[in-house]
Amino acid sequence: MSAGGDARAAALVREAGRRIGQVVATLVCVVNPGVLVVAGDLASAALLTGLREGLYPLSLPRATRHLRVELTRLGERAAVVGLAHLVTDRVLAPAAVNARLAGG
Numbered sequence: 001m002s003a004g005g006d007a008r009a010a011a012l013v014r015e016a017g018r019r020i021g022q023v024v025a026t027l028v029c030v031v032n033p034g035v036l037v038v039a040g041d042l043a044s045a046a047l048l049t050g051l052r053e054g055l056y057p058l059s060l061p062r063a064t065r066h067l068r069v070e071l072t073r074l075g076e077r078a079a080v081v082g083l084a085h086l087v088t089d090r091v092l093a094p095a096a097v098n099a100r101l102a103g104g
Contacts (some may be wrong), residue, residue: 010046017050024060028067035068039078043071
């Protein structure tokens with residue numbers, strides 16, 4: 001692929017990031033997460049830049065004041081590791097364990 005093709009692809013990925021950021025802005029305002037981790041085949045600096053460009057203007061300052069938006073460090077294992085943490089947190093949460101011990 002030519003250098004011009006790479007620049008065009010990067011611009012398209014950045015635009016995709018902007019659109020994703022616009023959608024995620026509502027979620028960030030409601031959930032107020034501390035970190036937003038981006039993973040997947042298109043995860044790149046261009047996607048992250050676009051995501052921030054779409055996210056921050058539409059989000060409440062309080063929701064994004066301490067928000068970290070970053071690329072995953074887990075690579076292809078990100079989805080599996082995230083799912084394992086989610087299941088573990090739900091199954092081993094104190095309320096879930098207490099409910100099982102109480103028979104409910």
